Amino acid sequence: MRDKFVIGNWKMHTTTAVAGLLAKAIRDGLGSETRVRVAVCPPFPYLALVGEVLKGTRIALGAQNLYPEAEGAFTGEVSSTMLLDLGCRYVILGHSERRHKLGESDAFIDQKVRVALTAGLEVILCVGETLDQRNANQTEAVLDRQISLGLAGVTAENLSRLSLAYEPVWAIGNFAHHATPPQAEDAHRGIRRRFKQMFGESAAQALVISYGGSVEPDNAAALLSRPGVDGALIGGASLHADPFLAIVRAAIGGPQLGV
Template identity: 45%
Template sequence: MAAGNWKMNTTPSEGQALAEGIITAAGPPATKVVFGVPAIQLMQIKEITAKHEGYYVAAQNMHHEDKGAYTGELSAAMLADAGIDYVILGHSERRDYFGEDDHLINTKINKALAAGILPIYCCGEKLDIREAGSHEMIVGKQIEQALFSLAPEQMEQVVIAYEPVWAIGTGVTASPQQAQDMHQFIRTQIANQFGQSVADGTTILYGGSVKPANAEELFSMPDVDGGLVGGASLSAENFVPIIKAL
């Protein structure tokens, strides 16, 4: 899977041109391609991807309540009714800027699954954690708190994105072996809780300064199933080679 997280970038007209340009340049993809777009563009980009097999749309967040006085928020039911395929949950920016923790994210994951939306669950460690050698402990705790309460059939619907926070938007990338080691650790955690077949079927993406220059090497690792791509997803010139590296 190649998932692009546009974050708070592109106007609706720019987003339309970007999605259409990527689809035209990439053609029918060999993997799933997901556009994680600003809320104002969700239905617009869904109309585009609905015409092209292999292309999907993700919301960048959703609220954990079904409805109510939550100005500016979107519920799982709203996203489902609009035909949105995926929702990105637990991104490090949501954790840092909005104080979201894995207990809240677990609630969101359950709401998304109940509505028929597939969660892309983000986990990862900051630089001080990595330097202290505590990265497996921290990521393991994130996985446990957010996912271990799910039933196996629910877990089969979840995509995991490992994002070393120290490599997001910094130009620094985890080495292919560092990515593989953490992805293997995550898959082992899933296997221990849900069984090997569920773990083998779980898509685990790498997110952290994925670029055309490093995509092929990263994706060649046995437990790296694709990428959650930030800045490089904002141009066809950069995102299409990443799609084709899978």
Template identity: 50%
Template structure:
């Protein structure tokens, strides 16, 4: 059985006060959940706060983004080494909002994946198609292209040191959710693409689903054979909902 993982992506939400209240509400329940790793990705300014709040707990800290550069004159960027220094264990790369709003290319995402590995972080590679691409029947081609860029950059052995999150763009923050069957089809396709290069590594890599996962649909999604957990957006800002989602991952 693959490792179970649930990652909270707080996106651009939070203050010192609201973060502390949310963590206080989450920790008593999260630390009682066995069989699933939980990580929280707050906005960059709060990484140090979350690292302090989660020190000596079972909950890990992750970053929502990472620079593809190790250091230098790149104003406003944050390197993998800086993230590691702040106590991060994970870094999201290629989130659909980074791709669509900030123009990140497949090649840039691949370099960010490698930068995370080089800093000792576990990269979480986000893949996903738009509604137009899905309706045109291009889902597998889009996912394959996004995946190939990283495979070409680092190879299958290093890619397997990361995590992959399938997040259909049309289901992020829209209230729409891929059916469990639709999500499973894409997760199976991802494993098949990887299996063409290394069946053992493909079978063992952790695959997450992200896209309007809530406490009332998480169990059905996580019950699918190739779904090992979730990348959770809005529902991660509600303690009761997020705990229920984490519990569903280890059921």
């Protein structure tokens, strides 16, 4: 049985004050909850602050990106060494915003995945198709390519520290185009099938695949109840404690958190 996994991706939001208050509210709201894995991924400037707030809790600290070198003359970049030094357990790689707005290729993402895993970080690899690709019936081909090239050279001993997040680009922050629970389930099934072809049945069954396409409190339960949808990668709804905690509650099907 795969544990549910809920990740808050704060993207380029918050300030020092807001990040501290948000982390405290999530910490206090979750309390000693153990039925779901939870991670928050603040912007780089607030990793140390949020890490201090979360220290000693079951909420893990994650980063939103890294550069695939341990150190060097890479102005403005952040290494796996630095993230580990700050207490990060997770790193998000291959997010659609980095693919489509910053031009990151599958090969470059693969470099980052391998460096992060080798360093000891746990990787959340994002994959997903655009609306044009979905309309052209290319979803399966796009996902197969992103998985095959983005995980090229990843070794079996590192698979336990890898999870995937399916984020249909056309559904992120788009209230006009929501992926339905059956659409999410179908995509997750295809991802697991491709992963099985690469790494075998046992690895595929152990793989946690989260959904990331405008997950909100009102659709979380329907999405997270679908077979093979193992968690949620949350953007906007993670910027406020109440909706984020509501999604965690949907993941565990438990009582009101913080009560």
